[in-house]
Amino acid sequence: MVKRVLMIAYHFPPYTGGSGIQRTLKFSEYLPQSGWQPIVLTASACAYRRDGAPADAVAAHVTLRRSFALDSARHLALRGRYPALLALPDRWISWWLSAVPAGLALIRRHRPDVIWSSYPIATAHLIGLTLHRLSGLPWIADQRDPMSDDGYPADPRTRRLHRWIEAKILAHSASMVCTTPGAVRAYRARFPLLGQERFSLIENGYDEADFAAAPAAARDGGRFRLLHSGAVYPSERDPSALFAALARLRGEGVLGPDNFQLVLRASGHDAHLRALAGAGGVAELVELAPPLPYRAALAEMQAADGLLLLQAANCNAQIPAKLYEYLRAGRPLLALTDPAGDSAAALRRCGIDTIGKLDSASDIAHALTRFLSLARQGRAPLASAAAVALHSRQARSIELAALLERVGRKEET
Incomplete structure (x- = not known):
């Protein structure tokens, strides 16, 4: 029986500004080999600052939904300035307004078994958290980079909000996924009362194709x-x-x-x-x-x-x-x-x-x-x-599929 995962990610084609798109893109490409059908919720193309390079192709089997989003720094600025509230927790907070109803529609239509969201961008986790609370589906938060650290983000308000989101992740998610052993150790040290099984390691990789x-x-x-x-x-x-x-x-x-x-x-x-x-x-x-x-x-x-x-x-x-x-x-x-x-x-x-x-x-x-x-x-x-x-994207997708299975089984019991 094919299971489904709703994947929420800002970095996805036609975005071409860095290697960050490869993680979600390759997961969505290879997860079906392990019995998981991806449903991707991403931002509308107007939210991206394109670098002119051709966008990566999205596999034909991927169910894809783009919801409207603006970049506050480009779309809502007057003479280069915009209210700080429009950049909390990041400049794409407007995406939350359209992504939540779009995500609920996808959940009603496709009935996914698990929700998965990827940081950065922090708004993706807010969308994942909201959809988890509204639907009751288990949620996995993917941390490609640490969300906060001593002095990071530099703006104190952003840092406080990022730490609040981290606390919500660990209160409500089935698992926080990190990409390095050091990140796992750091989060376990900051949240010692949580069981070690709440933190998972799935590193980045390369794609042989x-x-x-x-x-x-x-x-x-x-x-x-x-x-x-x-x-x-x-x-x-x-x-x-x-x-x-x-x-x-x-x-x-x-x-x-x-x-x-x-x-x-x-x-x-x-x-x-x-x-x-x-x-x-x-x-x-x-x-x-x-x-x-x-x-x-x-x-x-x-x-x-x-x-x-x-x-x-x-x-x-x-x-x-x-x-x-x-x-x-x-x-x-x-x-x-x-x-x-x-x-x-x-x-x-x-x-x-x-x-x-x-x-x-x-x-x-x-x-x-x-x-x-x-x-x-x-x-x-x-x-x-x-x-x-050992570092191929296919191998990483097998690791993610195993985590999705564990989370799904735990929810069923």
């Missing part, structure tokens, strides 16, 4: 191209120490424009990074490249001489989604992160030890020199095929 459709182009054999694919957040992936290390190695004659190039693809902060590279004297070593369609970005990963991961210590309980795609790309990987964080631990479990500290120019210079030597000799550590396969 996307890689099969994105064969690597031939490498040019010239300069060593070290690629970072995706956003470079100034507060979480600050490359200042990296640029200082590049300047040091250039001064020592180790690196130059003729033998090395750092490619920052789709950084989202090109102006800031251009100024930073210029001030550091490494502009000739750094290329700021525009976004690519998703599969083209995967092809570029597979063609790079090396792949770069950036993650600051303030994100130790997070793992960038691109890490799993990097592993599948099968290219030498340099991680600049805190050795005590989840990203470093995930790489070490795969046998990858080319790791340096993001906040230390001297440590980066040493790690980068070693990495380049190993990569050029073909001796850089790579994850085994068996280790990589």
Whole structure:
């Protein structure tokens, strides 16, 4: 007997602004293989700020409903300003007004067994909570990132509201799903009275079908191209120490424009990074490249001489989604992160030890020199095929299906 899950997610095609859509998109694609039919409730396309790249295709078997939503910063602002209440808990709170009646209509028509909502955006969880309370269906809250932390979100009112939503999740949901072991530990520490079974771990992953459709182009054999694919957040992936290390190695004659190039693809902060590279004297070593369609970005990963991961210590309980795609790309990987964080631990479990500290120019210079030597000799550590396969989107969908079954059985009893 086929069961149904109502999936509430803001990040879904035609949104193309980042890798966040891949989690819900691939769950909706692969869950039917485990006996679960997805019903996706997402925001209307006008809510998205598109980057011009083609949108990912949605599987034909997915029942899809878009409900009206506005972005307060774009649609409700006057001369660039809008009331703060229109951005609590986020700028898409208007989505709640249309999504609740749309969700109730979907529940009446399709009779799902479980509700699933994904953060970010926080409004998705408010929709999930409301539909759970109105319908009585069990609810799973998917936390792709931590919703609150010390000093995060920066605005105190938003932080208080996010903490209220977290408390409601843990009071009413059947399970909170986290994407990293550190996030699970953090939530268990904050809510010690709840049973450990209330928290589940389903990591991010890569999709084999996307890689099969994105064969690597031939490498040019010239300069060593070290690629970072995706956003470079100034507060979480600050490359200042990296640029200082590049300047040091250039001064020592180790690196130059003729033998090395750092490619920052789709950084989202090109102006800031251009100024930073210029001030550091490494502009000739750094290329700021525009976004690519998703599969083209995967092809570029597979063609790079090396792949770069950036993650600051303030994100130790997070793992960038691109890490799993990097592993599948099968290219030498340099991680600049805190050795005590989840990203470093995930790489070490795969046998990858080319790791340096993001906040230390001297440590980066040493790690980068070693990495380049190993990569050029073909001796850089790579994850085994068996280790990589554990992180496929199909494997993650099997994990989610098992959780849906447990939640559904518990509700029946």
